[in-house]
Amino acid sequence: MKDGMRPSLPGKLSLHVPEPEVRPGGRPDFSNVAIPKAGSVRRPEVDVDPETIRDLAFSIIRVLNREGEAVGPWAGTLTNEELMEGLRHMMLLRAFDARMLMAQRQGKTSFYMQHLGEEAVSCAFRKALQPGDMNFPTYRQAGLLIAGGYPMVQMMNQIYSNDADPLKGRQLPIMYSARDHGFFTVSGNLATQYVQAVGWAMASAIKNDTRIAAGWIGDGSTAESDFHAALVFASTYRAPVILNVVNNQWAISTFQGIARGGSGTFAARGLGFGLPSLRVDGNDYLAVHAVAKWAAERARRNIGPTLIEYVTYRVGAHSTSDDPSAYRPKEESEAWPLGDPVIRLKNHLVRIGAWSEERHSQMEAEIRDTVVAAQKEAERHGTLHSGGRPSMRDMFEGVYAEMPPHLKRQRQQAGV
């Protein structure tokens, strides 16, 4: 029986608790995920009346077809060189993830979260922004930093909490902060940054600036109250913000249906707020970029906010503290109908004659060397349990602009 259609006995109520289609041991089944043909979804003007594109919240904008061709009205926002750069960013992020995952297993850091399968979302989005724009990311958008040219060794220093950690060892690994790279400080508290992004965008509008903001949230966190707060404020003040929902199907062990309920899609949540709401193939680098560019232009032209749902799949474990085989089939990611973002972009570039297997292998090797070199450099500054580390004095600094007397007393008690 289909989810949501379970009848109850006449006269008695029963509680509906959604379940994923398949659990461990079962055969992965995505037959209920409707995948429109690439190129089949129209591309409206950026100043379109949101009421006239409500259908876009229930479809999926896709550019790359099965044959690796870029088709339809959303194609053509990137040159071949830009696409090759995008491929490199995604491969860098994947290689970085792999090294840091291993570093965690080796005890060099306490914690890590990878992006496996979601590389296109943050990497392609970043290329649709301009210098000065500000992202309010979650813990799973490091592609914004990689594609923005942030030094990888700095990311590793943060992960290792070593003596070169830009955050002085105060933050859990991967909770980066990089103002100059348009990357707001990551918080452990889910969804808080979503409404802050709206505030940042409102500030930019108050000051008649030209910069825009982007908020990020996962499918599970859309259930948090701040998701609602962000949509209300964005809608009311027409803030120049792009509200991104990365639907990777899973919130730790909880399938997306628990957060989504009966709404059909996460994009559909935006419709009630009058926001133009688009759904896009999150594993299609070209589609992600095209949609992000559309929304950025809308925001920059002061037309208003846009909500975008990226349909993707969390291939890896939630974090290094998680074992997905306890709640979903091991082979599920292979059955995911939107495939792998790296392979799809690679196939496209090969298809158009801009790339080859040989060049791809070369780049893989070059990227591996780059990441290993960065790791060596970072480890010269120490890892969590060995080598250089932030000072104990750093622990007391930065709570306030000026240290109040009680903290000075405590620092003295601590003997530093």
Next chain:
Amino acid sequence: MARMTMIEAIRSALDVSMGRDDDVVVFGEDVGYFGGVFRCTQGLQQKYGKTRCFDVPINESGIVGTAIGMAAYGLKPCVEIQFADYMYPAYDQITQEAARLRYRSNGDFTCPITIRMPTGGGIFGGQTHSQSPEALFTHVCGLQVVVPSNPYDAKGLLISSIENPDPVIFLEPKRLYNGPFDGHHDRPVTSWGSHPLGEVPVEHYTVPLGKAVVRRPGSAVTVLAYGTMVHVAEATAEETGIDAEVIDLRTLLPLDLETIVASVKKTGRCMVVHEATMTSGFGAELVALVQEHCFYHLEAPVIRVAGWDTPYPHAQEWDYFPGPARVGQALRDMMEA
């Protein structure tokens, strides 16, 4: 100088701050066109325009969350939560975000916001228009917590708060908005018109954060108070004839320990009074600090007179509010101890 109520002093602080700095923005529920349910922002939208002073959707987390984003951009938002009793939906944004932005980003992002909240009881506000949640903020590292007790301080402290580079929780005792209140609810209401601290400079000035002030010098006992209870303590000292030294803390975090310790070492006795409920209230922190720093000077146990450990009731308002009768009895008992 001009005669001002606390409401007018707060409005004047906002006016002066907005006039001096284009980055100061003011918003909250009913704050814009209408000028606030307590009139604290009256006329500001008209004077500075809709993008500097505006109404918001009813969502406290949204108010504080957007203010944090604006601060990260570079503005200095001064926002209003209509009643301190309604700050709870914003508690996540205040404690986990505003308070920690500087620390967790190593100064990459900072949060120079001020959150104004009418607080305290004595107005038949019942359970959700009377609360004093200051202890829920003083426990949070990264915040500063301010409670003025008169118009002069309200303006000077609010300007300091807005100019402060870190987040400030600014609790306004609404019972003091229109006049001082010493807890004698059965007597006619007084106004700020004849009170010396109702005399307020019209221009810019500041009262420093983190500095207490001795309101009534005395030698017999030190009374630590803030907000409405400062007036209750002063009146009780006069009525009982006990020569109490009344200290108005003004800022709870960071606390002016120096002034407190100097006074208790002089008097040898200390009493803490606050409207908030007793258990784990801010008074507990004060008592602990006084015994730690003044142990050998104490001639009696440090005691607290506070709201009972119940939700704030409606009909039993004056049985709940720690008025002059309870404070006076506690003072007499203490002097006999």
